[in-house]
Amino acid sequence: MKKINLVLLGATGSIGRQTLDVVRRFRDRVNLIGFSVHTNVQAIEAISQEFGASYAVITSDINFKSEDLSILHGEEGLIELVSLPEVDTVLIATLGTIGVYPTLQALKLNKRVLLANKETLVAFGEFVNKIKTGLLIPVDSEHSALFQLLENRKDEVSSIILTASGGPFRNVPEKELKKVRPEDALRHPTWNMGAKITIDSATLMNKGLEVIEAYYLFGFPPDKIEVIIHPQSIIHGMVKLKDNAFMAHMSYPDMRIPIQYALFYPERLQNTSLREVDFLKIGHLDFEAPDFSRFPLLPLAYEALKRGTPYPACMNAANDIAVAAFLQHRIKFTDIYRTVESAFDRCRGKPTTLEDVEQIIKEVKEYAKEFIQQIS
Ligand code: NDP
Ligand code: MG
Numbered sequence: 001m002k003k004i005n006l007v008l009l010g011a012t013g014s015i016g017r018q019t020l021d022v023v024r025r026f027r028d029r030v031n032l033i034g035f036s037v038h039t040n041v042q043a044i045e046a047i048s049q050e051f052g053a054s055y056a057v058i059t060s061d062i063n064f065k066s067e068d069l070s071i072l073h074g075e076e077g078l079i080e081l082v083s084l085p086e087v088d089t090v091l092i093a094t095l096g097t098i099g100v101y102p103t104l105q106a107l108k109l110n111k112r113v114l115l116a117n118k119e120t121l122v123a124f125g126e127f128v129n130k131i132k133t134g135l136l137i138p139v140d141s142e143h144s145a146l147f148q149l150l151e152n153r154k155d156e157v158s159s160i161i162l163t164a165s166g167g168p169f170r171n172v173p174e175k176e177l178k179k180v181r182p183e184d185a186l187r188h189p190t191w192n193m194g195a196k197i198t199i200d201s202a203t204l205m206n207k208g209l210e211v212i213e214a215y216y217l218f219g220f221p222p223d224k225i226e227v228i229i230h231p232q233s234i235i236h237g238m239v240k241l242k243d244n245a246f247m248a249h250m251s252y253p254d255m256r257i258p259i260q261y262a263l264f265y266p267e268r269l270q271n272t273s274l275r276e277v278d279f280l281k282i283g284h285l286d287f288e289a290p291d292f293s294r295f296p297l298l299p300l301a302y303e304a305l306k307r308g309t310p311y312p313a314c315m316n317a318a319n320d321i322a323v324a325a326f327l328q329h330r331i332k333f334t335d336i337y338r339t340v341e342s343a344f345d346r347c348r349g350k351p352t353t354l355e356d357v358e359q360i361i362k363e364v365k366e367y368a369k370e371f372i373q374q375i376s
Helices: 014-025 043-051 074-083 097-108 119-129 141-150 195-203 205-218 256-264 297-307 311-327 333-345 354-375
Strands: 004-009 030-037 055-058 070-073 089-092 112-115 135-138 157-164 225-229 235-241 246-250
Touching: 004 014, 004 074, 004 097, 004 256, 014 030, 014 043, 014 256, 030 043, 030 074, 043 055, 055 074, 070 074, 074 097, 089 097, 089 256, 097 112, 097 119, 097 354, 112 256, 119 205, 119 311, 119 354, 135 141, 135 205, 135 256, 141 157, 141 205, 141 235, 141 246, 141 256, 157 205, 195 205, 195 311, 195 333, 205 225, 205 297, 205 311, 297 311, 297 333, 311 333, 311 354, 333 354
Parallel strands: 004 030, 004 089, 030 055, 055 070, 089 112, 112 135, 157 225
Antiparallel strands: 157 235, 235 246
């Protein structure tokens, strides 16, 4: 059986580490050719020794030398790594816009891209969709669920539904939201994820980003992409069929399940280390409508999607800055929305290249920093 020759970008993050955990279970099926880290250069030797990788890319300016493997640097290093002829599969789990460059390169070279990184589709979805080669498989649980539900069934589906846990503040009244601290927001009720995405889950921005990604992945118009709050996070996605029947994808909330699915697609492999859903123990599954007034970033994401490029990129860029400021205790939880809304109102331009989008993102980030300076 042919082994998968994998490159893992963002190997030291939450998705990266869980991917390595899946690879650890299937050593006879996967070769790790190379990986990237940003600041955690101390992890390079351990990862390369355990998985036998020959290349590591450092995307930050940190210096690191190794006698055992080739060290590459920056965006060029990522592109060089994914372009190696022996590489057939690339998993993109970095943070930030840098993920788009290896994604586009791998797709152009007709490789499989397993995409976790959100910015790639949110900010550059139009550009990614222009490339007709390669295979793009989503890693995020909701999109993985929809990818599986829609396969060979797209013509039968009238709308798609993404579920959201509702985050830690699902039942917190509006006036209390001003007072919540980063420590409270980082306590996600069902998923164990990186800090930035955990804050985005608390504001529902994460779901807004996922609606935008779903649009670019599956091509349904914004009014056919629904969000339902489902606190248990057992159902990850649903499709409504033309005859009003629904199909749902369910699993225990563990990112290793969609990571494994993407890695071995179209094969579904047995992995007894993954927990199964105990329906009798859970007893019931609950559903609520998302509260657009307490969590206004979600309706703003729909608005960004309707307006099109560059609005999703502007929104995401301002949110990055606002979330970082909130994590540093510089602004209130509710100021995240204030910052994003203000940047949204100033979003301009008709970008025709990736560089144009990058420039808009840079300007929005500058604006958001100034705005935060004024309000903090
Ligand atoms: P983490 O913050 O846990 O990890 C981020 C990874 O990217 C680390 O390897 C980090 O390197 C690297 N990194 C950080 N900044 C940069 C940068 N500027 N350029 C290149 N690499 C960078 O994030 P997650 O694993 O949680 O998320 C990764 C991506 O996947 C995000 O886009 C997120 O939205 C998405 N995602 C995450 C899910 C989850 O469950 N965690 C679910 C679905 C999507 P280092 O540690 O060496 O500094
Ligand atoms: Mg998700």
